[in-house]
Amino acid sequence: MARPAVAEIDLSALRHNFQVAKNYAPNSKAIAVVKANAYGHGAVEIARALEPLTPAFGVACIEEALELRAAGMSKPILLMEGIFTADEVSLAAQHNFWLAVENQFQCDAILRAKLKTPLNIWLKIDTGMHRLGVSPNSVVNVYRRLATSSNVQDKLVLMTHLACADEPNRTETLAQLSCFEQCFGSVVSEAQRLNKTVDASIANSAGTLAWPQTHKTWIRPGYMLYGGSPLAHANNTKHFPSLPLRAVMTLKTAVIALRTVTKGEAVGYGGRWQAPQTSVIATLALGYADGYPRSILPDTPVLVHGQRVPIVGNVSMDMITIDVTTIANVKIGDEVILWGKHLPVDEVARQAATIGYELIARMPLRVPRVYIN
Numbered sequence: 051m052a053r054p055a056v057a058e059i060d061l062s063a064l065r066h067n068f069q070v071a072k073n074y075a076p077n078s079k080a081i082a083v084v085k086a087n088a089y090g091h092g093a094v095e096i097a098r099a100l101e102p103l104t105p106a107f108g109v110a111c112i113e114e115a116l117e118l119r120a121a122g123m124s125k126p127i128l129l130m131e132g133i134f135t136a137d138e139v140s141l142a143a144q145h146n147f148w149l150a151v152e153n154q155f156q157c158d159a160i161l162r163a164k165l166k167t168p169l170n171i172w173l174k175i176d177t178g179m180h181r182l183g184v185s186p187n188s189v190v191n192v193y194r195r196l197a198t199s200s201n202v203q204d205k206l207v208l209m210t211h212l213a214c215a216d217e218p219n220r221t222e223t224l225a226q227l228s229c230f231e232q233c234f235g236s237v238v239s240e241a242q243r244l245n246k247t248v249d250a251s252i253a254n255s256a257g258t259l260a261w262p263q264t265h266k267t268w269i270r271p272g273y274m275l276y277g278g279s280p281l282a283h284a285n286n287t288k289h290f291p292s293l294p295l296r297a298v299m300t301l302k303t304a305v306i307a308l309r310t311v312t313k314g315e316a317v318g319y320g321g322r323w324q325a326p327q328t329s330v331i332a333t334l335a336l337g338y339a340d341g342y343p344r345s346i347l348p349d350t351p352v353l354v355h356g357q358r359v360p361i362v363g364n365v366s367m368d369m370i371t372i373d374v375t376t377i378a379n380v381k382i383g384d385e386v387i388l389w390g391k392h393l394p395v396d397e398v399a400r401q402a403a404t405i406g407y408e409l410i411a412r413m414p415l416r417v418p419r420v421y422i423n
């Protein structure tokens with residue numbers, strides 16, 4: 051087995067980034083979000099590395115939570131979208147999964163279940179994203195129904211999710227925050243009447259990094275744990291705030307062929323790129339079937355010997371061609387980095403009109419993950 055395309059996963063960078071999230075929100079607890087196979091990094095290995103540091107994990111669905119339990123993880127796991135079918139409620143109670151409740155169906159299913167131990171519930175409010183959550187004017191009612199059920203623990207978390215926190219100038223975040231505060235106040239009054247308590251959770255990575263007023267009891271960092279910056283996207287052009295984060299995934303491969311083409315000769319499918327002068331072309335063992343976007347703009351850089359050189363021609367399914375004319379002594383077998391250390395995935399993503407989240411989260415299984423401590 052020798053195909054050199056691998057995603058190297060740096061677990062010390064991961065642990066460092068978790069600490070960075072905690073440093074940004076020193077008075078909050080942090081849930082490590084490991085949904086979607088830990089954003090493509092391998093859920094089990096990532097959770098194993100974070101388990102000594104984090105009080106709980108966040109995932110999208112019970113299948114992801116069960117995978118972590120089966121691998122031996124014992125910390126609580128929050129199902130951030132709650133249940134999809136009613137039979138998940140008792141399974142969640144058995145396995146100490148925490149449940150988001152974002153609609154009446156989920157609330158009813160929890161109230162109807164026959165449970166031996168009460169559930170830790172995160173009641174989600176739609177404060178303006180209009181994707182999930184109960185409406186602000188129904189939250190006290192839903193809260194009362196949950197809080198008076200023996201299936202629900204005395205302490206409940208009110209949560210919401212921010213739609214625009216990655217753009218520091220958007221006032222929508224302040225509107226969502228004030229909506230949340232209002233709901234929180236009403237729920238706390240009701241909780242006091244019932245002799246119960248309420249915690250709060252708002253911030254994703256962008257909230258953690260850019261909106262201290264959203265930190266509350268629990269932050270829910272995801273993307274930043276993997277070293278990406280949620281602030282480095284198209285609407286913050288030329289604005290890549292440097293954050294003390296380290297890339298966890300480095301996508302790398304090697305040169306498998308080298309040739310010299312003369313001025314005017316074309317490279318790759320469709321002959322899209324033609325040599326403007328005599329050029330040295332290196333072929334890499336990695337293509338769009340390995341998660342590298344075919345839609346990248348011409349001249350997107352890769353790193354060879356630590357230097358940036360451009361991709362030329364179309365990205366193929368299994369291969370990419372680059373122009374290494376400016377680098378001396380490139381040899382077959384030399385390592386090439388597509389993103390990661392010294393070449394942020396956020397930058398590559400912008401060249402493909404997307405966000406780094408997408409590139410890492412959809413990294414196909416074809417690419418072996420190689421873990422380093």
Ligand SMILES: *Cc1c(COP(=O)(O)O)cnc(C)c1O
Nearest residue numbers: 083130211254255270271272273
């Ligand atoms: C995915 C997710 C997060 C983490 O978001 P990042 O932007 O990756 O930090 C937090 N909360 C919820 C509800 C999510 O679905």
